[in-house]
Amino acid sequence: MRSHRNGGVPVTALAAPEPPAATPPVVNTRREVACAHCSLPVPSGQLAPDAEQQFCCAGCASVYRMIHGCGLDRYYQLREALNTDPLGPVDLAPDRSRYGVFDDPAFLEAHTRGLPDGLVHADLRLANVHCAACVWLIERLPRVCPGVVEARLSLRQTVARVTWDPQQTPLSRIASALHGLGYPPYPAGASDTRSVRLAGERKMLVRIGIAGACAGNAMLLALAMYLGLLDRMAEQYETFLRWVSLLIGAVALAGPGAVFFRGAWAGLRTRRVTLDLPIALALGVGGLAGLLNVAVGRGEVYFDSLCVLIFLLLVGRYLQMCQQRRMTDAVTLMQSLSPIRCEVRRGGRWIELPREALEPGDRVRVPSNERLPADGEVVRGETSLDTSSLTGESQPARVGVGDDVFAGTQNVGPAIEFTVTATGAQTRLSRLMEDAAAGVAAKPGIVAFADRIAGYFTLTVVALAAAVLSGWWWAVDLETGVQHAVALLIVACPCALGLATPLTLALGVGIAARRDIMVKDAAVFEKLAAVGRDRPGLIALDKTGTLTNGEPRVVGWVGDTGIQALVGRAERDARHPAGRALRLAYDPGDGEPFAGVVEDPRGGLTAPTPRGLLRAGNARYLANAGVGVTDIWLERAETFIRRDASVVWIALDQKIVAAAALRDAVRDESARVVRDLIDAGWRPTILSGDIDATVRRVANELGLPPIDAHANLTPEAKRELVEQYREQSGTVLMVGDGVNDAAALASADTGLAVHGGAEAAMTVADAYTARPGLTPVTELIRLGRFTVRVIRQNLFISLSYNALAVTLAGAGVLSPWIAAILMPVSSLTVLSLAAARLGRWKGAEACR
Amino acid sequence: MSVIYIMIPLAIVLATAALVGFIWSVKRGQLDDLDTPPARVLFDDED
Numbered sequence: 001m002r003s004h005r006n007g008g009v010p011v012t013a014l015a016a017p018e019p020p021a022a023t024p025p026v027v028n029t030r031r032e033v034a035c036a037h038c039s040l041p042v043p044s045g046q047l048a049p050d051a052e053q054q055f056c057c058a059g060c061a062s063v064y065r066m067i068h069g070c071g072l073d074r075y076y077q078l079r080e081a082l083n084t085d086p087l088g089p090v091d092l093a094p095d096r097s098r099y100g101v102f103d104d105p106a107f108l109e110a111h112t113r114g115l116p117d118g119l120v121h122a123d124l125r126l127a128n129v130h131c132a133a134c135v136w137l138i139e140r141l142p143r144v145c146p147g148v149v150e151a152r153l154s155l156r157q158t159v160a161r162v163t164w165d166p167q168q169t170p171l172s173r174i175a176s177a178l179h180g181l182g183y184p185p186y187p188a189g190a191s192d193t194r195s196v197r198l199a200g201e202r203k204m205l206v207r208i209g210i211a212g213a214c215a216g217n218a219m220l221l222a223l224a225m226y227l228g229l230l231d232r233m234a235e236q237y238e239t240f241l242r243w244v245s246l247l248i249g250a251v252a253l254a255g256p257g258a259v260f261f262r263g264a265w266a267g268l269r270t271r272r273v274t275l276d277l278p279i280a281l282a283l284g285v286g287g288l289a290g291l292l293n294v295a296v297g298r299g300e301v302y303f304d305s306l307c308v309l310i311f312l313l314l315v316g317r318y319l320q321m322c323q324q325r326r327m328t329d330a331v332t333l334m335q336s337l338s339p340i341r342c343e344v345r346r347g348g349r350w351i352e353l354p355r356e357a358l359e360p361g362d363r364v365r366v367p368s369n370e371r372l373p374a375d376g377e378v379v380r381g382e383t384s385l386d387t388s389s390l391t392g393e394s395q396p397a398r399v400g401v402g403d404d405v406f407a408g409t410q411n412v413g414p415a416i417e418f419t420v421t422a423t424g425a426q427t428r429l430s431r432l433m434e435d436a437a438a439g440v441a442a443k444p445g446i447v448a449f450a451d452r453i454a455g456y457f458t459l460t461v462v463a464l465a466a467a468v469l470s471g472w473w474w475a476v477d478l479e480t481g482v483q484h485a486v487a488l489l490i491v492a493c494p495c496a497l498g499l500a501t502p503l504t505l506a507l508g509v510g511i512a513a514r515r516d517i518m519v520k521d522a523a524v525f526e527k528l529a530a531v532g533r534d535r536p537g538l539i540a541l542d543k544t545g546t547l548t549n550g551e552p553r554v555v556g557w558v559g560d561t562g563i564q565a566l567v568g569r570a571e572r573d574a575r576h577p578a579g580r581a582l583r584l585a586y587d588p589g590d591g592e593p594f595a596g597v598v599e600d601p602r603g604g605l606t607a608p609t610p611r612g613l614l615r616a617g618n619a620r621y622l623a624n625a626g627v628g629v630t631d632i633w634l635e636r637a638e639t640f641i642r643r644d645a646s647v648v649w650i651a652l653d654q655k656i657v658a659a660a661a662l663r664d665a666v667r668d669e670s671a672r673v674v675r676d677l678i679d680a681g682w683r684p685t686i687l688s689g690d691i692d693a694t695v696r697r698v699a700n701e702l703g704l705p706p707i708d709a710h711a712n713l714t715p716e717a718k719r720e721l722v723e724q725y726r727e728q729s730g731t732v733l734m735v736g737d738g739v740n741d742a743a744a745l746a747s748a749d750t751g752l753a754v755h756g757g758a759e760a761a762m763t764v765a766d767a768y769t770a771r772p773g774l775t776p777v778t779e780l781i782r783l784g785r786f787t788v789r790v791i792r793q794n795l796f797i798s799l800s801y802n803a804l805a806v807t808l809a810g811a812g813v814l815s816p817w818i819a820a821i822l823m824p825v826s827s828l829t830v831l832s833l834a835a836a837r838l839g840r841w842k843g844a845e846a847c848r
Numbered sequence: 849m850s851v852i853y854i855m856i857p858l859a860i861v862l863a864t865a866a867l868v869g870f871i872w873s874v875k876r877g878q879l880d881d882l883d884t885p886p887a888r889v890l891f892d893d894e895d
Contacts, residue, residue, distance in 0.1 A: 078891070132887030139888070155883040202874050209870045213863050221856075237849055244856055 036076075037064040037182070063182035070144045072137060079133040099175035099185075101341040106357035108171065111187040119149055121163040122171065123188035126178065129158040137181060145169060145177040156326070159188045197325070204321065207256035208314045214252035215307040219820075221245045222304035226817045242301055246294045249303030253287045257310045273455035275498050279313065281458060282306075282493030289486040299483050300816045302490050305823055312827060313498045320502035320522060323509045327518040327768075342366070342373040345417075355423075362420045366411045374407050375427045376418035383413030384603075412576070432715055432742055450501045453795065454494070461492040461806075468810045480812070488809035491819045496798030500830040501791055507838045508787035516770040517780050524766045527750045528784030531731050533681040538729045539777075540687045540722055540744065542736035546754050546774065547670045547686065547698055550737075551577050552662040554585035555645055558636045559658025563611070567650060567660075570607035570614050574599055578648055581662050582616065612653040619649060627651045633659060644693050664694070666701050673774040674702045680781060683729070686710060687718050689740050718744040735777055752777060783841065790837045794830045801826035 033042040036053035037060035046056060055061035067075055101107055112122040126138065134153070138160055141151035147169030153160045162174060178185045221241050228238055260283060263276030286302045293299035344353045345363040355373045358364070363379065366372055372385075384396035387409045396412050399405055405418055408429040424430065465485040472481035505522035512519045519525075531537030541547055557564070568586030571579040572593045579599070597607040604617020606625065615622060619629050629649055633656045637647050640661035650658040674684050685708040688695045692711040699709035710721060722744045726732045734741065734748035737755070745751030746764040753765035755772040762768055769776035805822050808814040873879060 082890075132890060135884055135887045136891045153884060154881045155887060156881065198877075198880055201880070202877075205874045205879055206871050209867060209874070213867045217860065217863055220859075234849065237852060240853065240856075244860070248860075 035060050037061070037067075059182075063180065066144075066180040066182075067137070070140075072140055072143070075133055075137045078136055079131065082132050099172040099179070101352050101354040102171040102175045104354045104357055107187075107354035110354075110356045112171065115163070118165065118167070119163050120166050120171075121161055123159050123161050124175070124178065124185035125157075125159050125188040126153070126183040126185055127158075128183050129153070129155070134183070138178070138183060141174070141177065141181075144181065145174050148174055148177075157188075160185075201321070201325070204314070204318050207259065208311070208318055211252055211256040211307065211311040211314050214248050214256075215304075215311040218245050218248045218252070218304040218307040221248070222816070222820060226820075239297060242294045242297075245301060245303040246290060249287065249290060249301075249306055252303075252307045252310050253283060256314055257283055257306075259314070260310070272451075273458065274451045275454045275494060275501075278454055278458045278461060278492070278494050279309075279498055281461070282490050283309070285486055286490040289482075299479075300487065302487075302816055302819065305490060305816070305820050308820075308824065309493060309495050312495060312824075316499040316502040320506040320509075323506040324520060324522060327509060327513065327520050342370075358420055358423045360420050360423060363417060364420055365415060365417045367415045368411060368413065371410045372405055372407050372418075373423075374420045375422040375429075376405055376420045378403050378405055378416055378418045380418075381414060381416035383411055383416045386410040386412045432740070450494075450497055450791070450795075457494060461489065464492070464806060464810065465489050471810075472812065484809060484812050484814075487814050487816075487819065488806055491805035491809055491814060491822065492802050493823075494798065494802070495823055496801060496826045496830040497795055499827050500794040500798065500834055503831060504787060504791050504794060504834040504838065507835065508783060511838060511841055512767070512780060512783055515776065515779055517776050518768045518770065519766070519780075520768070521766045524750050524780070525784040525787040527731060528733065528781050529788035531681050531733075531781075535681065535731075536729060537682050537731035537733060538685060538725050539677055539682040539733045539735065540685050540718075540725065540748065541774075542687060542734075542741050546735055546737060547702065548664045548666050551664065552581045552646070553665045554581050554660050555663045555665055556640055556661035557658065558640075559633075559650070559656075561658075563614070563650065563652065563658060566609050566611060566614060567616055567658075570594055570597060570605060570609060570616065573597070574605055576603060576605075578603065578646075578662055579605060579616075582648065582660060585660075615651040615654075616648055618646070622649050622651055622656075625651075625654075627654050627656065629656060637661070644697050666698055667773050669773055669775055671702050673778055674704070676778050677781075680778075682733070682781075684708065685725075687713055687721060687734075687736075687741075687744065689713050689715075689718075715740040715743050719747050722748050735774070752780070786841055787838070790834050793837070794834055797833065798826055798830050801829075 033047060033054045034040070035042050035056035037055060040056050042054045042056045047054060053064065055064065067073065108120075112120050114120050128134075129138075132155070135155060138153045139151050141160075141162065142148045145164075147167075148162060148164045150163045151160050160178075164171070164174060175185050221244055225233075225238060225241050225245075228241075260276050260280045263274060264280035267274040267276060283306055286306050289299070290301040290303055290306075293301055341352050341354055342358065343350050343365040344358065345351075345365070346353075350365060358374050362374075364373060364376065378399055378401050380401065382398070382400040384398055385405060386396050387406070399416070404421075405416075406429060407422075407427040422428075465488050468488055469481040469485040472484050502522075505525060508525055509519045509522055564586040567582055571583045574580065574583065576599065594607045594609055597605065599605045600617070600621060604615065604621030604625070607614045615625055615627060617625075622629065627649075633649070637659040640647050640659070643661075643663075645661040645663040648660045648662060649656055650660065677684050684702075684704060686695055686699055686704065687710050688698075690711060695709050695711035696706060699706060713721065718741065722732055722734055726747070726749065731750075732748045733750045733752065734745050735752045735754060736742075736745055737753060741753075742764050745753060750767070751765040753762050753768045754774075754776075755769055767780060769780070801822065805814065805819065808818065
C-alpha cells in the first residue's frame with residue numbers, strides 16, 4: 001500500500017506482524033521464477049517442476065488456492081492492472097491460524113457490537129493489507145464465508161468492519177477465512193476513541209462547509225455592491241444587499257466563527273494569549289461595526305472579508321489536523337504487545353481462552369516464543385524471558401519456579417506455566433502505560449511561535465487603532481474616527497499568519513512522512529528548533545535498539561574458519577537470536593538445510609553435517625551434550641569474555657573447534673550521529689536499563705564521558721532523570737523504543753520512538769521513525785529548524801502586508817474592496833512561498 | 849432591477865440546499881474515509 005494515494009506512508013511495513021529482518025527473503029539470482037501469489041522470486045528448493053504455478057512458500061500457495069478456489073482470481077488481474085509494488089512475504093505462521101478464542105463470550109463482549117436486526121459487527125485490523133486490489137478481495141468476503149453480510153475495508157487504517165449473522169457463522173470462521181486470504185485479523189481495539197475522533201473530524205468539516213458557503217455568497221454580494229458603487233446603484237437595492245450580507249455574515253460568525261471566540265476566551269481564562277485573540281478581535285469588531293452600519297444605513301460593511309477569513313483559517317487548521325491524524329493512524333498499526341489468546345487450565349484440562357477471559361489465580365501455559373498475557377508467578381518450568389521491552393536489558397532474564405513474571409515479556413526458552421496474579425489494567429505493563437499517558441497529559445504544551453507573538457500583535461493593533469480613532473476624532477469627528485479604527489482592526493487580522501502557520505507545519509509533517517518519520521504533533525518542529533549552539537538541549541538516548549542494533553551480532557571468531565559456512569547452514573532455520581546472528585554472519589546461501597537439525601530453545605543446536613555432528617551453543621548446552629570446554633579454549637576466548645561478549649562454542653564430533661563472540665554491537669552510524677548532535681548544540685546522554693559494563697562500553701565507543709552514561713535504570717528512574725534534566729537544561733529530547741522508555745518519552749519535551757518500538761512507546765511519543773538507527777533523528781532536527789525558519793519568513797511577509805494595510809486604514813483611504821483584495825493576496829503570497837521553500841527541502845542543509 | 853428581491857433569496861435557498869446536502873453527507877459518514885472509495889469504484893464492473 002505504498003501507493004501514491006497515502007502520501008508515501010509505508011503502512012505495510014508497519015502492519016507486518018514481525019519485522020522483516022527476522023525472515024530475510026531468500027533471493028535466487030540464477031533462475032528468476034516469480035511466485036504466483038506474492039511475485040517474489042521462488043527459491044530453487046521450492047520449485048515444483050510440473051506445477052503450473054510456482055510458489056515461494058507454503059503460505060503463498062495456500063492463499064493462492066483459497067483465492068482460486070473461491071473464484072476470485074480477478075484479484076491478480078486487478079493487482080497487475082493497478083501496477084502496485086510487490087507484496088512482500090506473506091506472514092502466515094501456523095500458530096496464528098487458530099481463531100477459536102474469537103468465539104469466547106469474553107472476546108465477543110470486548111470486541112463486537114450487536115446491531116438491532118440481529119446482526120453483529122466487529123472491527124478487525126488486518127495484517128498484509130497492501131493496495132486497492134486488497135480492498136476488492138476483502139470486500140468479497142461474503143462470497144468466501146457465507147453468513148457475512150458485508151465487509152468494508154478502510155485502506156488508511158487497514159481496519160475492516162465486518163457485519164455478519166451470528167446464527168449462520170461464528171466469528172472464528174470469518175477470521176479463518178480472512179487468514180486464508182492472506183490477511184491475519186486482530187481485534188482493532190478501542191472503537192470508542194476512534195468514534196470520538198471521527199465525530200470531531202465531521203464537526204470540523206461541517207464548519208468548513210458552512211463557512212465556505214457563507215464566504216462564497218458574501219463575496220458575490222460584495223462584488224455587486226462594489227460594482228454598484230461605481231455604477232450608482234439605487235439606494236433601496238444597496239440597502240437590501242447590505243441586509244442580506246449582514247444575514248450571511250451573522251450565520252458565519254455565530255456558526256463556524258464561534259470557534260475563534262471560544263478559543264480566545266479559553267486562552268484569556270487561563271491568562272494565555274493565543275493567535276485566536278487577534279482573530280476574534282477582528283471578527284468581533286468587524287461584525288459589530290457592520291451590524292451598526294447596516295442598521296443606520298451608513299458606513300462600510302466588511303462581511304465578505306470576515307467570511308473569507310473564517311473559511312481560510314478553518315481550512316488551514318483542518319489540513320494540519322488531517323496530516324497529524326494520518327500519522328497517528330500509521331503508528332497505531334503497530335502490533336500489540338499482548339497476545340490475543342492464551343492456554344489456561346480450567347476444569348482439569350488445558351483450553352484456549354482470549355486474554356480478556358483471564359482471572360487472577362488462573363494457571364497459564366506460555367509456549368516458546370510467545371508473549372506473556374498477564375503478570376504472575378512461575379509454578380513450573382525454567383526459561384529465559386526477553387524483558388527488553390519492559391526493562392531495557394539486552395540479555396534475556398532467567399526465571400524459575402517462584403519468580404515473578406510480567407505481561408508483555410517474551411518467552412524465548414522452553415514452555416513455562418505460571419499462576420496469574422494480575423490481569424488487564426492491573427499488570428505492570430498497563431501501569432507503565434498509564435504512567436506514560438499521565439505524563440503526556442501533564443506535559444505543559446509549548447507556547448507556539450505564532451501564539452507567542454500574538455500578544456504583542458494584539459497590543460500593537462489595539463494601540464494603533466486607538467491612535468487612529470483619536471487622531472481622526474480630533475481632526476474630523478468621532479464617527480470618522482470609529483470607521484477608520486474599525487477598518488484598521490479588520491485588515492490587521494493575522495489571516496496570513498493564522499493560515500500559513502498550520503499549513504507550513506502540515507507540509508513539514510508530510511515531508512517527514514516521506515522519510516518514514518511520523519510526526520504526531522507538529523509542535524515537535526518548534527521544540528526541536530529551540531535548540532542551537534547558544535541554547536543547549538539534551539538528547540537522552542535509550543541504548544538497546546537505538547544506539548545499538550538491539551540484537552546480537554557476531555563480533556569475533558577463533559578457531560577453524562573453514563566450518564563457518566557449515567555453521568551458517570546449520571543455523572538456517574534457527575529461531576534463537578544467537579542462531580540468527582550466526583546465520584547473518586555466515587550466509588548459508590541457497591544450500592539445503594541439513595536434515596535432522598534439533599534446536600534447544602535454551603541456547604543450542606545440534607546438526608548432522610557431512611563433516612560430522614555439529615553442535616553450537618553456550619557452555620551449559622555443550623556440557624549437557626557431553627562436550628567439555630577445555631582450558632585451552634577458555635583461554636583463547638578470554639578476550640571475548642572480558643570485552644562483554646557472550647560466547648557460542650562450536651563443536652564437531654564432540655570436540656570444540658571454534659568459538660564465536662556475540663554482542664549487541666553499536667550501530668555503524670551511531671558515532672557519526674552523536675558527533676553531529678553535539679555540533680548542533682545537543683548534549684547526548686545514554687539512559688539505559690542495561691548493566692553497567694555494557695553501557696560503559698557503548699559510551700566509550702561513542703566517545704561520551706561516563707557521566708553521560710546511566711545504567712541500571714528502572715522505567716521510573718528514567719522518567720525522573722528526564723524531569724531532572726528538564727529543570728536543569730531546558731529542552732529534552734528523549735529517543736527510545738521500549739515500554740520502559742514510555743514514561744520518559746512522555747515527560748520529555750519531545751519523545752521520539754524509534755523503529756521496532758513497543759506499542760506503549762508509540763502511543764505516547766510525539767513522533768515515530770519507521771527506519772532503524774539514529775539518522776532519522778538528525779533529519780527530524782534539521783527539518784524542524786527549516787520549518788520554523790519558513791514560518792518566521794511567513795511572519796515577516798504577512799506583517800509587511802499588515803503594515804501596508806494598517807497605514808492605508810490609518811490614512812483613511814482603505815475602502816472595503818481594497819481590504820477584500822489585499823487579504824487573500826497576502827495569504828496566497830505566504831502560502832505559495834511556504835510551499836515552494838519546503839518543497840525544495842532535501843535535508844541536505846547542515847544541522848545547525 | 850427589482851428582480852433581485854426574488855433572485856437573491858432564491859440563490860440563498862439554493863445555496864442552503866446544497867449546504868444541507870453536504871452536511872447530510874458528512875453526518876452519514878460519506879467523507880470519513882477518502883482513501884478507500886476511490887479504489888472501490890474501480891471494481892464496480894462485476895457482480
